[in-house]
Amino acid sequence: MLQGVPDIENSEALTERQQAVLDAALRLLVEEGDHLTMTAVARRASCSKETLYKWFGDRDGLLTATVQWQASKVRVASVDGKGLDLASLTASLERFASDWLKVISSDTSIALNRVAVGHAGSGKDNLGAVVLENGRFALAKRLKPVLEAGRHAGLLEFADAETAFRTFFGLVGRDVQIRLLLGDRLELTEAAIGGDAIRATHQFLALFGAKNGPQGF
Secondary structure, eight states: OOSSOOOGGGGGGSOHHHHHHHHHHHHHHHHHGGGOOHHHHHHHHTOOHHHHHHHHSSHHHHHHHHHHHHHTTSOOOOOOTTTOOHHHHHHHHHHHHHHHHHHHTSHHHHHHHHHHHHHTTTSSOSHHHHHIIIIIHHHHHHHHHHHHHHHHTTSBOOSOHHHHHHHHHHHHHTTHHHHHHTTOOOOOOHHHHHHHHHHHHHHHHHHHBOTTSOOOO
């Protein structure tokens, strides 16, 4: 358990100083990848190693908090299940899609995921599991309530929230992340990301939109 650092669900409770330290760790991951150390982070963030150990426990704790901090940049708008309409649901899904594409296409996420893939099954550490638990799995936990609210409001039809989430995740990400990890220099401009988010949301609603519910997408 991290000392003084909240989990991904409450990442807004991080102090500005803690955020700055995690940003420093992310920059070091981009620059040095596998060679991230507590000493290097302390030096880059201009703080003591004792402070890092107090806040994060150890290197694994720091990596966990770093992944959580990066994943927290994908926002999931809260929705009112009782008053939810198609426009609000669409806006929430589009914002999630846009934020996620911006995060996974950033230099920091690409570097972080490359390190995690390199460590998977190597026994070096549990970074791969940390990225899965605090990245993709945590995002699913945050978006599924929105999908469930859409179903309860009669806007969506699906038998299983996990299947619906995986479909939406696939429509948003397509082959973007794997191409970026393999070095493809995609031109993901703000306009391109916004367009992709809208397209993925409309495709998802075409698949899972309630046939007898409100239309308009």
